[in-house]
Structures are given as C-alpha cells and as structure tokens.
Amino acid sequence: xxxxxxxxxxxxxxxxxxxxxxxxxxxxxxxxxxxxxxxxxxxxxxxxxxxxxxxxxxxxxxxxxxxxxxxxxxxxxxxxxxxxxxxxxxxxxxxxxxxxxxxxxxxxxxxxxxxxxxxxxxxxxxxxxxxxxxxxxxxxxxxxxxxxxxxxxxxxxxxxxxxxxxxxxxxxxxxxxxxxxxxxxxxxxxxxxxxxxxxxxxxxxxxxxxxxxxxxxxxxxxxxxxxxxxxxxxxxxxxxxxxxxxxxxxxxxxxxxxxxxxxxxxxxxxxxxxxxxxxxxxxxxxxxxxxxxxxxxxxxxxxxxxxxxxxxxxxxxxxxxxxxxxxxxxxxxxxxxxxxxxxxxxxxxxxxxxxxxxxxxxxxxxxxxxxxxxxxxxxxxxxxxxxxxxxxxxxxxxxxxxxxxxxxxxxxxxxxxxxxxxxxxxxxxxxxxxxxxxxxxxxxxxxxxxxxxxxxxxxxxxxxxxxxxxxxxxxxxxxxxxxxxxxxxxxxxxxxxxxxxxxxxxxxx
Numbered sequence: 001x002x003x004x005x006x007x008x009x010x011x012x013x014x015x016x017x018x019x020x021x022x023x024x025x026x027x028x029x030x031x032x033x034x035x036x037x038x039x040x041x042x043x044x045x046x047x048x049x050x051x052x053x054x055x056x057x058x059x060x061x062x063x064x065x066x067x068x069x070x071x072x073x074x075x076x077x078x079x080x081x082x083x084x085x086x087x088x089x090x091x092x093x094x095x096x097x098x099x100x101x102x103x104x105x106x107x108x109x110x111x112x113x114x115x116x117x118x119x120x121x122x123x124x125x126x127x128x129x130x131x132x133x134x135x136x137x138x139x140x141x142x143x144x145x146x147x148x149x150x151x152x153x154x155x156x157x158x159x160x161x162x163x164x165x166x167x168x169x170x171x172x173x174x175x176x177x178x179x180x181x182x183x184x185x186x187x188x189x190x191x192x193x194x195x196x197x198x199x200x201x202x203x204x205x206x207x208x209x210x211x212x213x214x215x216x217x218x219x220x221x222x223x224x225x226x227x228x229x230x231x232x233x234x235x236x237x238x239x240x241x242x243x244x245x246x247x248x249x250x251x252x253x254x255x256x257x258x259x260x261x262x263x264x265x266x267x268x269x270x271x272x273x274x275x276x277x278x279x280x281x282x283x284x285x286x287x288x289x290x291x292x293x294x295x296x297x298x299x300x301x302x303x304x305x306x307x308x309x310x311x312x313x314x315x316x317x318x319x320x321x322x323x324x325x326x327x328x329x330x331x332x333x334x335x336x337x338x339x340x341x342x343x344x345x346x347x348x349x350x351x352x353x354x355x356x357x358x359x360x361x362x363x364x365x366x367x368x369x370x371x372x373x374x375x376x377x378x379x380x381x382x383x384x385x386x387x388x389x390x391x392x393x394x395x396x397x398x399x400x401x402x403x404x405x406x407x408x409x410x411x412x413x414x415x416x417x418x419x420x421x422x423x424x425x426x427x428x429x430x431x432x433x434x435x436x437x438x439x440x441x442x443x444x445x446x447x448x449x450x451x452x453x454x455x456x457x458x459x460x461x462x463x464x465x466x467x468x469x470x471x472x473x474x475x476x477x478x479x480x481x482x483x484x485x486x487x488x489x490x491x492x493x494x495x496x497x498x499x500x501x502x503x504x505x506x507x508x509x
Contacts, residue, residue, distance in 0.1 A: 004079035005217055025054070025500075031075045143351045160342070168340050206277060211448035211493040213465060214508035217479040218495060219257030223250060224503035229434055230273040230285075231499045233490040240488075240497050242505055243270025243284050249294065254495055254507045263294045265301040269441055276322035281339065283325055285312035291327055293339060303342045307335055314356045319405075320363035326380065328354035334368060336380050348383045350376075355397050355441050361405025367422065369396030371411055371441070375490055388424040398444045402451045403491075409454060410469060411445040412436050415457055419468070431456075431466045433473055439483035439501065446481065446487045448496075454497055457484025463498055463508075479506050 224244025231242045239260065240252040249263035249270065268288030275282050281302065282294045284363045286435045291305040291312055308329035318324040323336040334348040334357065352370040359366060364385065375391040378384070392412030400409040407428060413435050419428040436458045447455035453474070456465040461480035464473055482502040489496050496508040 006075060007072060007075040008078065011068060014068055015065070018065060019034075022058075022061065022354055024176070025057075047289075052070040059461045061221065064331045065482060082414045087139055088173070094095070099134050104351075115116055122289065127271055164341050171340065188275060192372050203472045211450045211489065212509070213453065213475050214477060214494070214496040215475055217506050219254065219478060219507045221252065221257055222503065223252070223499070223504045224248065224504040226269075226503060227441075227485070227501045228499035229269070229271050229485050230444070230504060231486050231497050231505060232273050232275060232281045232488045233497070236276055236491040236497070239489055240505070240507070241273055241275065241282060242499060243273050245269040246503075247283055247286075249273070249282060251296075252505070254490070254497065255444075257507065261299060263299050264303075265294070266292050267468070268311070271311065272312045272315045274317045274325070277319055278322055280322065281317075283317060285327060285329075286498050287311040289329065291315060291325070291337070303339065305342070305344070307347075308333065314354060316358045316366075317357050318363040319361055324363065324380070325407075326357060326366050328357050328368060334366065334378065336366075342390050346380060346383050348378055357395055360401045361401065365400055367401070369394040369399045369409055369412075373412060374409055375399075375408070375416075375425065377422075377425075386423055389420065391420065393417060394469075395441055397438050397441055398456075400446050402445075402447050403449050404451060406479060407447075407451065409445060411443065411456055413441070417445055417454055417466070419465075429468060429471060431463045431471065433466075436464045439485055442485070443485040443504060444488070446489050448489050449491050449493055454490075455487040455489065455498075457487050457498055457500070459483040461500065463487060477506075480504060 024388040026372040056138040070223070070436075076156055155298050158498070168428065198326050223242050224246050224247035228242050228244040231240060232444045238254045240254050242252065242267075244250075247264075247266045247268065247270065250259060251263075252258070253260040263282065265433045266284055266286050266288070267290065271287060272285040273282065275296070279294055280426065282296050284292045284294075286292060289306075289310060289312060290310045291303075291308075292301055293305065294300065295301040295302050301415045303443060305325075307326070307328070308331055310328040310330035312327050316326055318326075324338050325339055326334065327337065330353050332350055332353055334350070335344045336346040336348075336353055337343070338345050350370070352372040352374070354368045354370050357366055357368040361406060364380065366376065366380050369374050370376065373392040373394055373396060374388050375396065376388040377386040377388055389440050391410045392414050392415035396410050396412050397413040398409070401422075406422060408420050409417060410420065414434060416460040419430075421428055432456055436456060437460070439457065439459040443457060445454065447454055447468075452468055454465075455463060457463050457480075461478065461482055461484060463477040463480075463484055465477070466472065467474045477498070480498065480500040480502075482500040482504070484498050484500050487496065488498075494509055497505060498508070501506045
C-alpha cells in the first residue's frame with residue numbers, strides 16, 4: 001500500500017473522530033441547552049459562560065481540522081514527488097540492467113577472442129620452436145660447409161703454390177735461355193743510351209732523342225663509358241693502354257686511333273695502370289679493393305691480388321724486375337707484391353692515405369705522395385721510412401719519375417707541380433699556370449721522355465705544357481670538354497696522350 005493511500009485513510013479516520021467527539025459533546029450539552037430554555041435567571045450567566053467556552057473549543061476544532069487538511073495536501077505533494085522519484089529510479093535500474101546485460105555479452109565475446117588469441121599464440125610458439133630447430137640445423141650445416149670450404153681453400157692454395165713453384169722453375173729456365181741468347185748476340189743487340197732516352201732496337205730506325213712540343217690533336221677517341229682515370233704507353237712503343245669506369249682495359253694503336261685489344265675481368269673501376277718493363281703483364285688498380293694482372297698477349301687474367309680493404313688508387317712495377325709490384329689503397333697501406341708467387345710480401349701502414357707512388361730507378365725505393373701533401377721515400381725490403389718532405393700544402397695527386405731516375409715530379413691539389421731531386425729531396429723547380437687546376441685526388445701529370453717538358457691537365461679541359469729549362473708554358477692544348485684526369489708521354493718522344501672524365505682519350509703531336 002502506498003504512502004498516499006495511508007495518509008488519506010489517516011485523515012478520514014481523524015475526521016470521523018472529530019465528528020464523533022462533536023456529537024458526543026452536543027449530546028452532553030443538550031440538557032444544558034434545555035435548561036437554558038427554561039426561564040431560570042439565576043443560572044443564566046453560568047450557562048452563558050459554558051456556551052462561550054464550547055464555542056471556543058469548536059473554533060479550535062475547526063482550526064485543527066484546517067491544519068490537518070494542510071498536512072494532507074503537503075503529504076499528497078510529497079507522495080507524488082516520491083512516486084516520480086521512484087519511477088526515475090526504476091527507469092535507471094532498468095537501464096543499468098540493460099547495460100549490465102550488454103557488458104556481460106561483451107565480456108563473453110572478449111573471453112572468446114582471448115581464447116582464440118591464446119590458441120593462435122600457442123600455434124606461433126610451436127612454429128617458432130620448429131623454426132628455431134631448423135635454424136640450429138642450418139647453422140650446423142653452415143659451420144660444416146665453412147670448415148669444408150676452408151679445407152678446400154687450403155688445398156687450393158697449396159695446389160696454387162705448387163703450380164707457382166713449377167711456373168717459377170719454368171720461368172727461371174726461360175730467363176736463363178734468354179740470358180744466354182743475349183750473351184751470344186750482345187754486340188749485335190746493344191744500343192746506346194743518351195740522357196736516359198732508349199733508341200729503337202731495329203737497325204736504321206729513327207732515334208727519338210728529343211720530345212717535340214705537342215700542338216695538334218691527332219686522334220679523339222671515345223674510349224670508355226663513365227670516364228677514363230688512367231692511361232699509359234707500352235715501354236718504348238706507340239701502343240696506348242687505357243682503363244675506365246666501365247671496368248675495361250683497352251689497347252689502342254695511336255698511329256691510326258683504332259682499338260687493338262680489350263681485356264676483361266676487372267670487378268671495379270680502373271683507378272691506375274702499370275706495365276712491366278718487358279710489356280708482358282698489365283696491372284690495374286681497382287675500386288673493388290683488388291689488383292688484376294693480365295697477360296698482355298693472351299688477354300687472360302693471370303693473378304688477382306687481394307689484401308687491401310679499400311679501393312686501390314695507385315700501382316707501379318719495378319723498373320729493374322718484372323717481379324715486384326707496389327700498390328697503395330685508401331686503407332692507409334702500401335703493399336709490395338711478388339708477381340711470380342702471386343701474393344703480398346710486405347705491408348707498410350701509415351696514417352695518411354697514399355694517392356700516388358712510383359719505384360725508383362734501382363727498384364729498391366718507393367716514392368709515395370700522400371693526402372697530407374708530403375712526399376715520402378720507403379725501403380721496400382724493410383718497410384722503413386727513409387725520408388720525407390712537405391711537397392704541397394694540399395694532397396698530392398701524382399708522382400712521375402724522370403727517365404734518368406734522378407728527378408721526381410709531384411702534382412698537388414694546391415695546383416702546383418714541383419720537381420724534386422730524389423737523392424736530396426730538394427726542390428728543383430716549381431710550375432704553375434692561371435686556370436690550371438687539378439680535377440681529382442688522382443689527376444696524373446707526366447714528364448717527357450727527354451726530361452725537357454711537363455704536361456698536366458686541368459679541370460677546364462685544357463692541358464698545359466711547360467718547358468723545364470725555361471720554366472714557362474710553351475703550349476696549351478684544348479680539345480677536351482670535361483676535366484682532364486691523366487696525361488702520359490710515349491717513351492718514343494711522341495705522341496702525348498690525355499684522358500678526361502667523359503672517357504675521351506686524345507693523342508697529340
């Protein structure tokens with residue numbers, strides 16, 4: 001039963017009680033009213049007073065009834081308010097029950113998803129264990145293969161050394177035969193040597209005692225793709241050898257400008273070239289950290305000299321023996337190689353990278369030009385530094401030995417070309433020209449075979465020719481449209497050859 005109904009019943013009960021009391025009072029006072037109606041004067045004032053008291057009580061009863069009515073109205077209003085609040089709370093309870101149901105459903109779904117994830121994770125863990133087991137098996141196989149490979153390499157190296165020993169014996173026999181033939185025909189084969197200029201061996205041939213000043217481009221050859229960094233002539237020959245970024249070694253006939261031969265097998269860009277004094281072997285310094293040795297006649301790679309850990313930027317062969325080769329790389333090492341055995345015999349380590357080097361005329365000393373601008377001389381047998389001089393303020397890019405072996409030409413990034421007496425390391429001359437600037441750290445200059453001229457290329461594509469005796473420029477050659485990287489002079493006195501960054505090779509007469 002609601003509070004409103006209880007309040008109404010209480011009010012009705014109170015009204016009934018008031019009416020009953022009122023009736024009882026009227027019944028109690030009825031004899032008094034009858035007595036009043038009688039003409040009794042003596043009791044008149046007494047009854048009048050009672051009547052007034054009763055009237056006052058009646059008014060109080062009415063007032064009590066009014067207060068109860070007001071309380072009833074208030075109770076009804078409060079009851080209605082409580083009823084509205086109760087309905088709101090019932091609505092909120094219903095919504096909460098609905099949300100609880102949804103939450104239970106979501107919880108059930110999440111529980112299902114969690115079970116699926118757990119099963120997937122267990123599957124992944126199982127696959128991981130299988131893969132781990134497979135990896136361990138593959139690792140064991142790789143170790144076994146590595147051990148087998150090492151054993152095979154050792155066997156191959158042993159076989160190679162045995163082959164090299166047999167080849168050395170054959171070469172020794174061959175050289176002994178050559179020496180005997182030379183001894184028999186010594187008077188017939190001997191030729192004069194004047195100021196370090198070797199004349200041709202055939203009788204009646206033209207002597208090239210002096211180099212001519214080049215002025216005309218005889219041939220313009222598109223030699224290599226991507227640039228040509230190194231060129232050189234065969235010893236006392238007009239055949240030109242070039243190496244480029246296309247990893248090719250090419251031989252050219254400078255009299256016709258035609259390609260004579262190509263050598264393949266280099267694994268990187270060719271940065272420098274050298275050839276043995278008997279013209280039998282060509283050696284290339286490569287950006288692949290290796291040196292490659294070709295047989296000039298067959299074109300086959302005879303050796304791949306490995307040991308450097310960075311690009312090899314310079315190489316030279318002994319002028320006394322075709323057996324010894326020296327190389328420099330950007331791993332801050334200079335290595336001496338034995339071509340007959342095919343491996344390194346000595347390593348020189350220095351803090352400054354070597355950009356260029358050359359053998360002395362006796363084959364016992366190596367001249368090296370470094371990135372710190374110093375020219376250094378080394379004993380190749382002991383690897384000791386013999387002497388050094390601050391040749392340039394910036395990096396040395398080129399070293400070239402004169403034909404008589406007494407003077408060495410150095411070129412540097414300070415755009416100077418200096419001549420040094422190799423015996424005392426004193427400066428014999430300094431050459432410079434406005435606009436003549438070195439194009440790279442391996443820009444090669446050269447001395448003419450008669451030791452009278454210097455040729456050096458420039459970043460603007462020009463080539464400057466200096467007279468050593470006069471100390472002045474005698475010619476400026478312009479044919480290249482790209483920076484000139486290398487210049488070389490034929491041992492016969494002409495022609496001069498140059499190569500640029502676009503792979504163009506020019507010959508000058």
